[in-house]
Amino acid sequence: MVATPTQDILKEAPNVLPFLPLLYVGWADKALMPSEIKLIREKANEMNWLTASERDLIMEWSNPAQPPSPELMGSWVKLIREASEKLDAGSRQSLADLSLQMAESGVATTNWDSPSARMAMEEVELALGYVNFKDFRNILSDQQRERLSEMEQIPCFDAAEMTQLLEGEQAEMKQRMRQLLADPEFQLRIIKDKEAYREQTLKWSKMMAAQGLGAISYPKANGGEDDIMLYATVFEMLGYHDISLAIKFGVQFGLFGGSILGLGTQKHYDKYLTDAGTLDLPGCFAMTETGHGSNVRQLETTATYDSQTEEFIINTPNENAGKEYIGNALHGKMASVFAQLITNDEHHGVHAFLVPLRNDAHETLPGVRVEDCGYKVGLNGVDNGRIWFTNVRIPRENLLNRFGDVDAQGNYTSPIPSLGRRFFTMLGTLVGGRVCVPMAGLSAAKKGLTIAIKHSLKRRQFGPENEAETLLLDYPSHQRRLMPLLAKAYALDAAHKYLLKRFAKRTEEDSREIETLAAALKSYSTWNTTHTLQMCREACGGKGYLAENQFADLKADTDIFTTFEGDNTVLMQLVAKGLLTDLKEEFENTNFWELFVTYGKQFAESISPFNDSGNTGEEHLLDTPYHVDLFKKRERKMVMDLGQSIRRHRKMGMNPYDAFIRCQNDMIALGHAHAERVVLEQFAHAIEQVENLELQNILDKMCDLFALHTIEQHKGWYLEKGYMKTDKTEAVTRIVDKLCAEIRTEANCLVNSFGIPEHLLVAPIAV
């Protein structure tokens, strides 16, 4: 037991002062753990400005065999309180801040100003479990406590400025959409009967067309503005409205009109595109068949050329080859039908044909059979149906002939000789959908987050005795549920904007890269939408289950986003194949596989022991370039390992198909890793450009949370591969908790910044 008055001792050993908060917290449970003792002593030893007697004192006060007396602890509290009074009330402080404040007020030397001193103290703080300044309430003076509660009222950043920042070039169209959707005609309503609901959706779609919004991506000659970015923005904004309308809009203007624009030629534009854009010609995109969804190449519908009459005969060879889930099937007058083109007994693969479905009286034409798909999980305002064709004859010019044509005599020509390349070029016209769909999905996720967060800032449940009940968002479990998803929504927002810009400016050269990117982001983002909405519904409890609070529709309508426009699981495998091809190209002109093995081995060796795998300093752990590096290394290692596995299977005599199948789970995991890397890079890049430092600061925190939360989810992998050590992964968890608590204070402002049209936030619990 130490008896001498502490202050006297400390006059002789001022550099021990900054250690007091740490020692206090460490001893507070009367059991300084061996690792904690070790760390405190280590740090003291590293600080070469400490005198021998200062070191001795730290050794003494951290001696587990001799715990400090209550009197000694009391004297520490007094000193800590004095220092804490000098702390700036305008910001949130940590234990390390307090330590350094003690140094400032009591120590003559300037050694404590160095980054390494701060890092050392932060490392100890993390090891002790993160402690916020506020947690010292019990040792604070009354005056300080008052100041603290003032601090909690600090107004957040300017949400309008953040909205402006997020909307960038699209601000004008977003504002226009906000105004349009505020019109009473667009008021949201619950319509359970599918026929009535479909009528409403059609009516809304016509209003959109009347505004010129349907044709906006078409050439000016066809009533458009030739602007795919504007189209995507309209679609994104519809994600805040009724999502049946968004999909109906996408089917008509994006898929049907888009197939004419992407696969047809001028004659088709002249004849059909303008009417598609005004909705005078409602149409379908009839690609998927009951038997073939993901595997488009094996579609069974045939389009056989008859040179006698210069017609194509569209035919469904069996019941299972009927077109399936076709949007607009009940309202449509015409369909872009994907079928195997056969001429002169030769097969030329899948092409698209414009096939009339109904006459002016809206009766189906001879040979056309349409069935309603009936009720669905959601999107019941969209008229999905099945369509079969029995030898339906259409004129030769109804072939959308941009990538393949048939002359009167039935001779086939194409600017792309390879059957495979031609197929993938045509399919490339689908990429637009993959760029846009997740944007509307993200809108839905943002809406869900806004409702759940606003609810959790009003709803109280349970609390300390005789005090007000606690706000839901003040529960760490609630912060853990919602804050990482909020950060991810911001991160995805940046990534989607990046992809959209790349897509709008795509050339033949970078089109494969963009396709891979679109596939990865579509999957990653739509899975996130499903997950986010589920978490938000649960976070709102019973209130979340009532239709009036929006989750019924938000969840049900977006559920299919993970399936349509390319099943996510299939797309992630496409991503992996794309990355393997990139890797192969990297090694081109050398003996690929030999080099591969060598490189792989070097790579494996170079990372073990990995730089910094044990560094748990806060500054290091909050370093964005370090996060990006970890994400990159993961992606790189996974693609290398995947390449090696496939090679191994091939050498064992497996055919390529089987070898890929064997590695399917690794491929899907790689797809995720790729998406994560791109999202982080683009989010970080966007933040770098921000000029407003206050906004940049909060976005930086969001970026840290997204990165570290993702790393935490993969900590098993990082540990297995030796990229991180266990004390580091444990530190990551503590920092994620801390970031969640920090971002919680800005949560309301962060959701307000989404710029969701106010009148569409109709959930009673959110207003």
Next chain:
Amino acid sequence: MVATPTQDILKEAPNVLPFLPLLYVGWADKALMPSEIKLIREKANEMNWLTASERDLIMEWSNPAQPPSPELMGSWVKLIREASEKLDAGSRQSLADLSLQMAESGVATTNWDSPSARMAMEEVELALGYVNFKDFRNILSDQQRERLSEMEQIPCFDAAEMTQLLEGEQAEMKQRMRQLLADPEFQLRIIKDKEAYREQTLKWSKMMAAQGLGAISYPKANGGEDDIMLYATVFEMLGYHDISLAIKFGVQFGLFGGSILGLGTQKHYDKYLTDAGTLDLPGCFAMTETGHGSNVRQLETTATYDSQTEEFIINTPNENAGKEYIGNALHGKMASVFAQLITNDEHHGVHAFLVPLRNDAHETLPGVRVEDCGYKVGLNGVDNGRIWFTNVRIPRENLLNRFGDVDAQGNYTSPIPSLGRRFFTMLGTLVGGRVCVPMAGLSAAKKGLTIAIKHSLKRRQFGPENEAETLLLDYPSHQRRLMPLLAKAYALDAAHKYLLKRFAKRTEEDSREIETLAAALKSYSTWNTTHTLQMCREACGGKGYLAENQFADLKADTDIFTTFEGDNTVLMQLVAKGLLTDLKEEFENTNFWELFVTYGKQFAESISPFNDSGNTGEEHLLDTPYHVDLFKKRERKMVMDLGQSIRRHRKMGMNPYDAFIRCQNDMIALGHAHAERVVLEQFAHAIEQVENLELQNILDKMCDLFALHTIEQHKGWYLEKGYMKTDKTEAVTRIVDKLCAEIRTEANCLVNSFGIPEHLLVAPIAV
């Protein structure tokens, strides 16, 4: 390069034979990895029966500087093929089997029969990546390949026997329910209009009551059979039917009738219980209020005793104190209303009162206001509403007075003096719901799994060139999605049966333990239902989105299971508190906290280095006692750590409430760990009792998959805490893949064994 004929060499070194399959696979990619070489050599060195020249040969053939010539590899293939011909065609073999077969056919010594030899070979096999015998197709003779495809046709176990085993004592009631629900009156239908749907549900409920099934848990005097197990079985079976019916049934007979049975006395039974059981008295369970859901103790509705008239005055003090989400609110004639009992100006806490709602003409009585909750995510066949009371007077005897009574003069008496204990005793009557709800949820999950698995055994998509397309369930990604969930459904089935039995036989002594168990299983199981159904919907692609294939209702109806009957997040914290109390009791009569710290330190030291943390042998990794031990250690470590954290916060001066809140995320994680441990233990225990060895064998595999898949999910934790090493966690992943592939072959039989009423499996994709 080795030139001498291999067979001659091997005559002199026969013990090298078993290494050939491993060497072949290892060299097949022309790059034996350093870790693989090391392992093969290590194992060879451990086998003391190998001669020096045999060891030399293995060193030579595993020398990375001198890869085997094509001729040498060819001669290995020949020998492997010969051995493989002798393998039993009736079972699935691995690389290690092949190795041991080679030993049997070519080696004189019996050393190879030892378990350690098998373990060694399996360890190498795992390091090389699991290789099934089938993967050797390329080195097999034609005859063998034919035999292989026969093997794939091997019929699975007898599903009817498995059903019998699973249904046990409840077989009779399950059969009765199957027959009842097969009646055309119970045919499933889609009704979108909520009023019409509610009428249908009410009609069905009356039919159930007419069968005597509503009252089945009530005393015989009230038309029942006094059998809670039968009640739970009926409810479980309704999970296969329309879940609105299940909930309507539960509200009327379980909650309303149950509150009379559990909280009332004989006079209430005589007057109301029989009519509740026949549905002549439709009733509500009015506990939750808009302002207070989870925090029942703070309900605001009051029941003030007026001794003048011997009446209670039931009053809703403010709009937000209205009863919320009350099932049967539109059809009900009476409600069990939970309110703060006040008599002689004294508050005695929450009690239940029977309050008439409507007259014979079904008009609401004066002072009663009811509003429809409107459409919900699902369960639209249940009439949930809000109820407010304005000074509604009810006779004194309408107090359900089992745990607290008021005499004519207004004097309060209770057999339980402590306000807190009384409250929790009354709430204990809710436990029945927590036992039953997840059982119906599991039925929904089983139905979803059945539909998704049957679809995946019919649906083909993509495939090797010029061959039939691949069945979905032959994709490893599809197996990974569905097989662990199938195993978990079986595991939960065992756990729910265990809980139900314990609950039916509960005494005052074990009631707290059972409440903790019910809270843990309710949360764990209903979260699993939500997750399972989402995975199944996605696994069925677009077809899963059509209402006809059931996922629309299955998902929407069960979504609230994670919230009602106790919010899962809140329940998991209750579980953690229960476990902390257990721990405290364990240390009772000693200085708890001191002992705690000491014990914690010992505990921490004893596990590092942890036994077997690096053992990657297959036998070890498939050892159920080892799995149970890992689950137990995790739970134990988490509860110890939690105790320490809370203690640390308390010592820092935090109040108990804040200290718990700070540890909230750890509490929730502990709740999960507890549930997982119980589920595994009970599943393993149930399997031990199985007499039919064939069934036991497949159940064992399911148990292994459940255990290892769970361990894999927590691998980050196991690595962080030092319970496992990285080569072990990597081996776990490989075995999970392998088990998924093995169970896939029995998947159809495994879902058939659920015994789901055939006519309720109406999904077109599942028939």
